[in-house]
Amino acid sequence: MYNFAYLDENSKKMIRQSILKAVAIPGFQVPFAGREMPLPYGWGTGGIQLTSSIIGPDDVLKVIDQGSDDTTNAVSIRKFFKKTADIKVTTCTKEATIIQTRHRIPEQKLNENQIVVYQVPIPEPMQFIEPSKEKTEKYHALEEYGSMYVKIYEDIALNSEITTAFDYPVFVNKRYLMSPSPIPRYDNPKMHMAEFLQLFGAGREKRIYAVPPYTQVKSLDFNDYPFFVESFDKKCEICGSSLGFLDEIITDDSGTRMYVCSDSDFCRKNLEINNGTNN
Amino acid sequence: MEPIIEVKNISKNYGNIKALENVSFSIWPGEILGIVGESGSGKSTLIKCLSGETSCCEGEIVFYKDNEQIYFSMLDEGRMHLLRKKDIKVVYQNPQDGLRMKFSAGANIAEPLLSLGSREYSELRDKALYWMDRLEIGQSRTDHIPENFSGGMRQRLQIARSLVSNPKILLMDEPTSGLDLSVQARLLDVIGKLVKEINLTVVIVTHDLGVARILADRLIVMKSGKIAEHGLTDQILDDPGHEYTQLLVSSVLRA
Amino acid sequence: MYLGKQVKNNITFSSDLLLKAELVCKTFILHNQNKAEIKAVKNLNLSLKKGECLVLSGPSGAGKSSVLKLLYGTYRLSSGNIFIRHNSRILELSGANPHEILALRKETIGYVSQFLDIIPRISALDAVSEVLLISGLKKKDAEEKTKEIFKKLKLPEKLWHLPPSTFSGGEKQRVNIARCFVKDCPIIFLDEPTASLDRDNIETVCSLIREKLKKNTGIIGIFHDEDLKKTLATKMVSLNETD
Numbered sequence: 185m186y187n188f189a190y191l192d193e194n195s196k197k198m199i200r201q202s203i204l205k206a207v208a209i210p211g212f213q214v215p216f217a218g219r220e221m222p223l224p225y226g227w228g229t230g231g232i233q234l235t236s237s238i239i240g241p242d243d244v245l246k247v248i249d250q251g252s253d254d255t256t257n258a259v260s261i262r263k264f265f266k267k268t269a270d271i272k273v274t275t276c277t278k279e280a281t282i283i284q285t286r287h288r289i290p291e292q293k294l295n296e297n298q299i300v301v302y303q304v305p306i307p308e309p310m311q312f313i314e315p316s317k318e319k320t321e322k323y324h325a326l327e328e329y330g331s332m333y334v335k336i337y338e339d340i341a342l343n344s345e346i347t348t349a350f351d352y353p354v355f356v357n358k359r360y361l362m363s364p365s366p367i368p369r370y371d372n373p374k375m376h377m378a379e380f381l382q383l384f385g386a387g388r389e390k391r392i393y394a395v396p397p398y399t400q401v402k403s404l405d406f407n408d409y410p411f412f413v414e415s416f417d418k419k420c421e422i423c424g425s426s427l428g429f430l431d432e433i434i435t436d437d438s439g440t441r442m443y444v445c446s447d448s449d450f451c452r453k454n455l456e457i458n459n460g461t462n463n
Numbered sequence: 464m465e466p467i468i469e470v471k472n473i474s475k476n477y478g479n480i481k482a483l484e485n486v487s488f489s490i491w492p493g494e495i496l497g498i499v500g501e502s503g504s505g506k507s508t509l510i511k512c513l514s515g516e517t518s519c520c521e522g523e524i525v526f527y528k529d530n531e532q533i534y535f536s537m538l539d540e541g542r543m544h545l546l547r548k549k550d551i552k553v554v555y556q557n558p559q560d561g562l563r564m565k566f567s568a569g570a571n572i573a574e575p576l577l578s579l580g581s582r583e584y585s586e587l588r589d590k591a592l593y594w595m596d597r598l599e600i601g602q603s604r605t606d607h608i609p610e611n612f613s614g615g616m617r618q619r620l621q622i623a624r625s626l627v628s629n630p631k632i633l634l635m636d637e638p639t640s641g642l643d644l645s646v647q648a649r650l651l652d653v654i655g656k657l658v659k660e661i662n663l664t665v666v667i668v669t670h671d672l673g674v675a676r677i678l679a680d681r682l683i684v685m686k687s688g689k690i691a692e693h694g695l696t697d698q699i700l701d702d703p704g705h706e707y708t709q710l711l712v713s714s715v716l717r718a
Numbered sequence: 719m720y721l722g723k724q725v726k727n728n729i730t731f732s733s734d735l736l737l738k739a740e741l742v743c744k745t746f747i748l749h750n751q752n753k754a755e756i757k758a759v760k761n762l763n764l765s766l767k768k769g770e771c772l773v774l775s776g777p778s779g780a781g782k783s784s785v786l787k788l789l790y791g792t793y794r795l796s797s798g799n800i801f802i803r804h805n806s807r808i809l810e811l812s813g814a815n816p817h818e819i820l821a822l823r824k825e826t827i828g829y830v831s832q833f834l835d836i837i838p839r840i841s842a843l844d845a846v847s848e849v850l851l852i853s854g855l856k857k858k859d860a861e862e863k864t865k866e867i868f869k870k871l872k873l874p875e876k877l878w879h880l881p882p883s884t885f886s887g888g889e890k891q892r893v894n895i896a897r898c899f900v901k902d903c904p905i906i907f908l909d910e911p912t913a914s915l916d917r918d919n920i921e922t923v924c925s926l927i928r929e930k931l932k933k934n935t936g937i938i939g940i941f942h943d944e945d946l947k948k949t950l951a952t953k954m955v956s957l958n959e960t961d
Binding site for chain 1: 583
């Protein structure tokens, strides 16, 4: 059948070497020889290769997609690892040792025993300003990030504030500019001096990067236009919390909308607490 | 008086082609030095060597900055990059090579400062407005993109972008080529005034002797990668000594 | 190509002497015309003292303009020496480096040539006042002085803020004259300064010249107007075809 967690041991070794290098140089994009996976690019192949290389028989895996354990992709990837590695899987954030995620960081505070694996579509933060890889690699080497700040300047000039809502570029360990993957800006502060290890995998672009625990991660801004996170004046319709990141769901054709917690585990836990106090 | 740049016997080959051969000269602070010659004379290669974009095959370029002597051949890529960010700026013949066409004029002017570490938006905005005015592009156009500008405006934006970091020396590669005569006149106007006001050192490469006569204090005449002749502008244009210079000058009509 | 000569330190240069030319020769070699040689100036000797007005005379083509250009450093000497008092030194032109010559032109010699070489769209006011700005005057004072001399030269006020490229020959010449006469310098060269002017303006230029001479400025001039030559000249040097 399959080798443990699908990939052969040599591939895992190669990927672990890339991970080590990435951890040694926080925020730096390490190229790796991505393997062919049983799903197309754009569906999390990078994240899966990372998880496959680090997962062991005692690990507990949680997979979320936009915060939810229940979406098709999250379910499929969870099933994939259950089948190829027979490890314990969970929807409970506290229980997990590895959390593979697309587009969100869980609300629950994570600790030193946990690893978050991010799925990354476009690892290069300056991709849309400077399409040439040759040039962006030079920029990173020379610590030349003027063009990224130009984009932010432009944002302020046109919109009076920095409007970037997700994939908000960050400066890691005071050295490398990094794309945190398309997480909402709301999640950026969680990356700073985090207790947990953060690994980022881009399957199509074949890049791995990492932020080791207790690393400085600063969101780009100006002194007179400081970084700020979104705030919500609404509550989750299900659990009543206004603390986490809320998703806006349009429920009918006339535009009625409801707000629910994006993090499904967080929402569940809140409900339990509420029901507990109500009982 | 010490020169600001000394070029010592530089040569540059592209395969078998000798683009520059044993070129030596000095550039003095505050002067406008014109480099004239026809296509293929080595003018553009010379600018590339002076700006550090290319390295010379032989010879040395020395930059005198604040009591320091900086040898180009000894600079690593990082330090050269720093030099090009701040002190030695290039204005390209084609403005598109020196601008971000899809970003606003203000953003283009702000970039060198951002690159040098400026993090105050209001300060950047003020500087952008100031230079838009100074280069006669107009503050109202600060948020417009250069894609929608005329050739002359783009060129002036390029100049604003290069001057904002307060460089020691500005290298201009055929800045007036491709522009209408009246537009050229306006550009020369602006350059001439600015240079006097900021006490900038300028090297201007041109094949147009009329431009050289108006702007340059001294001229270097290039032919086939070598210096044919050099001297004060009026000396070269009114009393050309070298055979090639005479040929060049005789084809210019005096207004 | 003329090679620089050593400056002689032991030449006699009396305190009222401004300029001295010794055995100056200029030969043009036209490389593209079979290396034809044209002897423009041959063995010229002249000296200029403070307060003197030296007039160069001779038929057209005798080399009068060439002499001025040699003295100004535009033409490079084929042989001979030109000594000029510059600040407190005696500068020998052929041995001077480009910056010394530029300094000479900025501080010591004023030149009214037949052409007006300035940035195309600069106003007449700016073109003349910038000469004063360079020597350190404040903008307001420079403009005041400029307007004064424009008035003397009867340059219409409506032209002051326009670029001279659109002016008539006579108007351009007056701007040229203003550019030179507005500053104080010990030596002035004039190449046909009144060629396009009417009687009235010629009188004005005449009085401006006399004013300068009173201030001990040394002037070397070329005038086509015979009367002007006679009234102004304190010394004549005539160049003929074979001189």
